[in-house]
Amino acid sequence: MTNPIHIFSEIGNLQTVMLKRPADEVQNFTPQMMQRLLFDDIPYLPIAQKEHDQFAQVLRDNGANVLYLEELVAEVLNGQRPEVKQQFVKTILAESGHTRGAITAALNEFLLNMPTDLMVAKIMAGIRKSELDVGAWSLVRAAEDEDYPYYLDPMPNLYFTRDPSAFIGSGLTINNMTFAARKRESLFTELVINYHPMFAGQNIPVWRDRNQIGRIEGGDELILNDHVVAIGISERTSAEAIEDVARSLFAAGQFDTVLAISIPKTHATMHLDTVFTMVNHDQFTVYPGILDAKGDIDTWIMHPGDDQHDLRVTHRTDLKNVLKEVLNVSELDMIQTGGGDPIIAGREQWNDGSNTLTIAPGVVVTYDRNFVSNQLLIEHGIKVLEVASSELSRGRGGPRCMSCPIARADL
Ligand SMILES: NC(=O)NCCC[C@H](N)C(=O)O
Incomplete structure (x- = not known):
């Protein structure tokens, strides 16, 4: 058995992915418990399961081996x-x-x-x-x-398998989650990595484990290519944790650039992947609400350091240029959620219109309810596979949040 983990991009053909089918945990709570459990409504379970099964089938139909956490x-x-x-x-x-x-x-x-x-x-x-x-x-x-x-307490957020761990390169981070409602979730990944025959005994690198102080969640961890990782400084991920991940990746010689991107610390924009995802070699979705009036956003570029400093850090605010430089592309298409209309963008971002799951270069899975953003993606040449989303969206996460890729084909 060889190490099954292989994640060197956000967009390579999806080969193996871990999901969690929603079950009783998404209906075992009252409105009084909702906010603490990080939900905005209580899903109707039979429909949530039907929608989730359709999501899994779309992934299988497109060549992915779907594993279930449970x-x-x-x-x-x-x-x-x-x-x-x-x-x-x-x-x-x-x-x-x-x-x-x-x-x-x-x-x-x-x-x-x-x-x-x-x-x-x-x-x-x-x-x-x-x-x-x-x-x-x-x-x-x-x-x-x-x-x-x-x-x-129930753990209703388990179907967002993206967050408690993140597979990066040939290893993973097992995450110290921010809120009590989700802290226990990463125990499941830890167990699977340590003991499941698929992973056990293979010296899988854990870039950062759940016992390290400083919080981090997988929705903030984006693998842009085989040398660049982008991580959101967000409601859920601290700058301290990003430094830890950068140090471990650099020490192992996997990846030479980590971009730390600072996004608004709010529930609606909890992770980087709720406002920014990669959909092709030179195309991204972006929610315009994260950029200031000049279109800027605080970004730090981190590289392995020298004798004096273990990290070399440069501050920039022109994200588009930074991406062009680190990805080595001459043009970049930043596709705005909701087409930039403030009402539509706000509404569709809330329902995870920016949270696309890319399953091959230029091929994404999205929620059907974000019809304006989906149409825009199509106009920009992206193939959009829509899945039903009435109930799944009530947990405030979309197709990227609901999937934890373990292996992707190299580009
Ligand atoms: N990557 C993501 O953005 N995941 C969505 C997580 C939603 C969940 N209700 C949470 O608040 O953690």
Whole structure:
């Protein structure tokens, strides 16, 4: 078995991709919990699943091998070593706030007595207090937050597989996520990388792991070509984490340029890929709201350093010129979300009109609801494969967010 990870562009033919089919976790919450769980509405699950299945089929029809996170996790935990399963449950419980006492013991027993695939689904969907017989009387249960319905919160954002990890070159970052609602998600990737037969024992480089201080999410990590990575400084990714990633990539001799691009720190523009994606060798989508009146945006170009400094950093604001230089192209087509109309651009960016998933040079998957941006892409020569999006879009992520590429063909 050789290392299956191969990501040296945003646009090479998509060969292997990891998804998570939405399940009970996207409907196990109330409006009161919504904001904390980073959702703006509660999806209708049967339609969300239908839309997601269509998305997966489009990827398969275009040559991608679609893997499901929930299946990879269950395969690991069904494997030869029971101690891996026991340790995983212990870690999930600890990161959900349960480290000792009667409730922790009851949760542990409840989960370990289930068939593994149901156990995985349950951990993802959340565990209600009413599902568990704690047995022993517990002051914690009687007195602490007694009206709150869950012992383990659901993880509704799991279908945005882009964010908890990012495959870059022949390795990956396993991410320290920003908000509590998503922190536990990267435990699943960590488990799969360490123990799944597809990855285990192959010295896969982890450019930055989830235990490092400083937050980073995959929606901010874009691999522009085999020597340039762009990372957003955003609501979810800190400059500190970007420096760490740059240092590890440079030390390994994979990639020689990291662009750090500063975007507005808001929920609607949470990651770089909600406002900027690469769709062809010399074409990008961009949401005009991230540029100032002169069309500028703070960008830092980082290269390996010299004897005195481990990184060489240059500040620029003319992103288009920077991209032309680092990608070595003479012209660049920046396609504006919503065609630049402020109402349409705002509306379609909110519904992930900039969040295209490129599956081959000039071929993208987008949400059907962003019809103005989609038409514009077509007019710029891009082949657009639309997927239904009424329910999936309620989680505030689009086709790029819903996919975690593991391998792409070289350009
Ligand atoms: N890459 C992305 O932009 N992912 C979208 C994540 C949406 C999710 N509700 C979140 O707030 O994290």
